[in-house]
Amino acid sequence: MKKLSTTMKPKRLLALLAFAATFANAADKLVVFSQCNNAEPYRAAQNARMSERFAKIPGVRLEIMDAQQDNTRQIAQIETAIRRRPALLIVAPNESAPLTRVMGRALAAKIPVICLERDISQPLYTSYVRADNREIGRLAGEYIVELLKRKNGSPAGVVVEICGLKGVEAEINREGGAHDVWKNHPGIQVAAAPVADWLQSRAKDRMTEVLGALPKIDVVYAHNDPMAMGAWLAAKDKGREKEMLFVGVDGLSGPGGGIEKVNEGLLAATFIYPLCVDEAVAIAEKILSGDTANLPKTQTVPSRMVTKGTP
Amino acid sequence: MKLPPALARFREILGLALIFAAAVIFSPTGSGGENIFLQPDNLTDILRQQAEIGIIALAMTLVIISGGIDLSVGSLLAFVASLTALLLVKWQPALGPAAHITVALLAALASAFLLGFLNGAVIARLRLQPFIATLATMIGVRGLARWMCDNANIDFGFGGHVSARFADIFSDKLFVIGLWAAAAAFFYVLLEYTVFGRHVRAVGENERTAGYTGLPIRFTKVAVYSLCGLAAGVAGLIHAARSYQGNPNDGSAYELDAIAAVVIGGTALSGGKGSIPGTIIGALIMGVLTNILRLRLIDTNVEFMIKAVIIVAAVWLQSPRKAR
Numbered sequence: 001m002k003k004l005s006t007t008m009k010p011k012r013l014l015a016l017l018a019f020a021a022t023f024a025n026a027a028d029k030l031v032v033f034s035q036c037n038n039a040e041p042y043r044a045a046q047n048a049r050m051s052e053r054f055a056k057i058p059g060v061r062l063e064i065m066d067a068q069q070d071n072t073r074q075i076a077q078i079e080t081a082i083r084r085r086p087a088l089l090i091v092a093p094n095e096s097a098p099l100t101r102v103m104g105r106a107l108a109a110k111i112p113v114i115c116l117e118r119d120i121s122q123p124l125y126t127s128y129v130r131a132d133n134r135e136i137g138r139l140a141g142e143y144i145v146e147l148l149k150r151k152n153g154s155p156a157g158v159v160v161e162i163c164g165l166k167g168v169e170a171e172i173n174r175e176g177g178a179h180d181v182w183k184n185h186p187g188i189q190v191a192a193a194p195v196a197d198w199l200q201s202r203a204k205d206r207m208t209e210v211l212g213a214l215p216k217i218d219v220v221y222a223h224n225d226p227m228a229m230g231a232w233l234a235a236k237d238k239g240r241e242k243e244m245l246f247v248g249v250d251g252l253s254g255p256g257g258g259i260e261k262v263n264e265g266l267l268a269a270t271f272i273y274p275l276c277v278d279e280a281v282a283i284a285e286k287i288l289s290g291d292t293a294n295l296p297k298t299q300t301v302p303s304r305m306v307t308k309g310t311p
Numbered sequence: 312m313k314l315p316p317a318l319a320r321f322r323e324i325l326g327l328a329l330i331f332a333a334a335v336i337f338s339p340t341g342s343g344g345e346n347i348f349l350q351p352d353n354l355t356d357i358l359r360q361q362a363e364i365g366i367i368a369l370a371m372t373l374v375i376i377s378g379g380i381d382l383s384v385g386s387l388l389a390f391v392a393s394l395t396a397l398l399l400v401k402w403q404p405a406l407g408p409a410a411h412i413t414v415a416l417l418a419a420l421a422s423a424f425l426l427g428f429l430n431g432a433v434i435a436r437l438r439l440q441p442f443i444a445t446l447a448t449m450i451g452v453r454g455l456a457r458w459m460c461d462n463a464n465i466d467f468g469f470g471g472h473v474s475a476r477f478a479d480i481f482s483d484k485l486f487v488i489g490l491w492a493a494a495a496a497f498f499y500v501l502l503e504y505t506v507f508g509r510h511v512r513a514v515g516e517n518e519r520t521a522g523y524t525g526l527p528i529r530f531t532k533v534a535v536y537s538l539c540g541l542a543a544g545v546a547g548l549i550h551a552a553r554s555y556q557g558n559p560n561d562g563s564a565y566e567l568d569a570i571a572a573v574v575i576g577g578t579a580l581s582g583g584k585g586s587i588p589g590t591i592i593g594a595l596i597m598g599v600l601t602n603i604l605r606l607r608l609i610d611t612n613v614e615f616m617i618k619a620v621i622i623v624a625a626v627w628l629q630s631p632r633k634a635r
Contacts, residue, residue: 032608063608071554072561073611076360080605083353085341097466098554101482122469167464167556195462 028061029087029288034078036094036118037069040198041226041257042250042273046092046116049277057281060087060288069165069197071098078102082109088287090280091125092116095168100124112287117276119169127283128298129276133170136249136271136303137177143269143305144178144219145185147245156187157218160210160244162227164198170273174223174249191217196227203230211235217244225250225258225270232266241266249273251306262306274301323577323592326625330596334603347606359484361598362491363388363546363553364565365591368572369498370542372590373535375573376502378515378582379441381536383430383448384543385565387423389558390456391547395419396465396557399474408473415477420544426452427540431533445536449566456559465557481552490545499587511535515582571618572597575625596625 033050037043047064054062065081067074074094079102081089089106093099096119104124106113115125148157161178164171175193182188191214194206203222211217211234220235222228228248235241251258251272258270279301286295338348347353367384374381398415406414426448433444467474480486502508510531513521522528546565551557576593578585600621604614 038611065605065608066611068611071556071558072550075553076356076601077605079356079360080353080602081608083347083350083356084339084606084608095464095556097464097556098558100469101555121466166462167466 028059030084031060031062031088031090031284031288032081032084032086033062033064033090034067034074034081034092035064036067036074036092038064038066039068040224041252042224042275043092045252045254045257046275046277049275050090050281053277053281054284057285057288067094069094071095074099075102078106082106082111085109086111088112088114088284090114090116090284093118093120095165096120097167112292114280114283114287116280117170123297126287126292127280127295129280129283129301130298131274131276131301131303133173133273134177134180136273137174137179138181139177139303139305140174140221140247140249140269140271141178141181144221144247145181145188147219147247147268148188151218151245154187155185156189158189158191158214158216160207160214160217160220160231161190161193162203162206162220162222162231163193163195164223164227166195171223178221196222196230198224198227200226200230200233203227204234205230207231207234208237211238211240220244220246222246222248224248224273225252225261225267228258228267228270229261259306262308262310265308269305269307272304272306274303276301323575323589323596323625323629326575326628327592327596327599330599330603330621334599337603337607339606348603353602353606355484355488357595357598357602358488358491360601361594362487363549364568364572364597365491365594366494366542366546366549367539367565367569368576368590368594369494369587370535370539371566371569371573372576372578372585372587373498373502373511374441374539375570375578375580376515376582376585377511377532377535378518379434379532379535380445380570380580381427381430381539382442382445382566383426383452384539384546384569385562386449386452386456387426387540387543388547388550388562388565389560390426390452390459391419391423391544392551392554392561393456393460393465393557393559394422395477395548395551396467396474397459399477400465400467400472400557408476411473412477412480416548419548420541423544423547424537424541427537427543428533430540431536434536435529435532441536453559460557460559462559464559467551467555478552478555481548482555487549487553490549494542494545495587495591502587507531507534512583515584517583568597571622575622577629593625596621 035043035047054060065077067077071094089111091103100121103113103120107124112126115128145155148155192210196203196206220231222231225248228246232241232246245268248258248267248270251270253259261267262270279299283295334348338346341347395415404411430445430448433439434441467478469475510526513526514528514531572593573590575596576589
């Protein structure tokens with residue numbers, strides 16, 4: 001008898017949970033947002049804004065899936081999401097080539113797809129909301145030329161770049177845009193460009209090694225703010241944080257964001273990389289209401305620079 | 312609970328049945344009231360998604376039964392995926408597409424086999440503990456893969472590119488599931504019906520006794536690690552096709568997923584005892600669990616926590632000392 005009672009309990013619990021699960025918001029339209037990595041502040045801000053905006057749309061339920069910076073996991077999550085037949089799929093792809101086919105499969109299953117912020121290899125989406133990383137790279141490159149002129153009297157000096165995940169559009173263009181500008185200034189020497197996968201902790205480690213190798217650094221251009229802060233922390237450990245200027249990208253508002261770091265004087269500047277969420281939600285509302293006539297295939301959201309004192 | 316003798320050998324199947332039943336109950340329903348979990352497309356998704364870990368776990372079963380462990384399989388998978396991508400994308404031989412693909416995948420598999428052989432040789436000849444020898448390989452091969460690719464991922468081309476053709480074949484659902492099934496049959500026969508299989512068990516049960524009876528201990532060890540390298544290589548081909556690139560950073564923690572599938576399947580880490588059907592069931596338990604959690608759109612971190620509980624529960628349920 002004792003055995004019976006222990007086996008009954010989980011069964012009852014299971015039935016109860018199944019009952020609850022079956023009837024929870026069954027009538028709502030499902031929107032799945034496949035986020036490539038929740039563990040970055042920029043993406044946490046995207047998620048928060050996305051949840052906030054969708055909460056105001058009646059009859060729609062948003063679910064966010066976190067791929068934790070893993071292509072394989074994101075592909076599998078999207079495959080499984082397709083089986084749910086959501087009314088809309090929003091994907092912030094971890095990398096371009098790996099996610100292209102599975103997003104194509106969603107389209108083929110007649111699920112509208114919004115590609116958020118990162119591009120894929122072929123235009124297998126309903127709409128693509130993007131920010132212009134090339135332009136951000138150029139703005140950052142020009143600003144660093146100005147910084148070097150101010151510091152050294154001429155556009156020349158030692159620059160360290162801290163790179164995000166290689167092969168990703170953002171990485172290619174934030175780097176490439178700056179180099180578009182610098183190729184006209186032969187005095188600018190990129191002495192090191194370690195890869196830190198967008199992460200502050202990894203940037204701190206890589207920068208510690210670079211500091212050991214380079215006796216003098218003028219500017220650190222990190223391709224996002226957390227990596228700029230990682231580099232700053234590494235320089236601070238060695239008492240060298242006043243020797244160089246730090247430039248980042250993303251410009252998130254709120255505590256811990258890049259704008260706060262600029263106002264605290266830790267970063268010289270950051271370049272706002274728009275969340276793209278408001279624009280994506282506007283497109284989502286059109287899709288969900290069946291108004292699919294004039295959807296933009298690609299929509300670019302502009303950037304701007306933030307230095308200390310910028311409103 | 313008494314099981315029929317044929318099933319009693321694989322008590323794990325009860326676990327799979329339980330998880331499967333739970334998945335059916337918890338499954339969301341589609342617009343027509345159909346059970347989404349039970350849709351054939353979804354069930355075959357599970358098989359394909361588990362095929363990489365599943366194939367590695369088969370060979371890992373032999374390694375663990377022989378009293379060893381192989382931590383290098385994740386790095387090997389990344390190495391093979393990267394090498395395949397290099398050979399398909401950056402190398403332009405004067406060969407037709409079919410010959411180009413054949414050469415690339417044979418070269419990739421041969422390297423995987425050789426790296427596995429290296430593991431076995433270091434363990435059998437230099438008498439290093441398997442944990443340490445394969446840990447070194449895991450670190451070294453990861454470095455080799457990244458160095459070879461210059462840290463970057465090598466993306467496959469689209470359209471008529473030879474790499475796209477390779478990806479079409481190796482990401483085909485039936486082909487991938489078929490590969491796993493073929494590998495399972497191979498390892499099952501190898502372990503249960505050959506002299507080599509008996510040697511694997513004997514070495515794992517008691518290496519000294521096996522030595523006294525004159526069994527080829529060194530050969531057995533070198534062979535199981537070579538096979539494990541080869542299996543990781545096959546998984547690497549599937550991985551490259553599926554992720555549409557060679558990524559030298561992929562496959563981290565795959566060794567742990569494979570080991571988890573093996574131990575859930577009732578194979579003892581202490582060696583000597585274990586089975587291929589158990590390992591397949593172990594991989595399927597993890598696959599069904601992952602699938603239902605994702606169908607219910609459960610947070611990925613919660614997914615990890617639930618998996619941890621399942622691993623402990625599954626292994627505890629199979630421990631012989633439990634009093635019923």
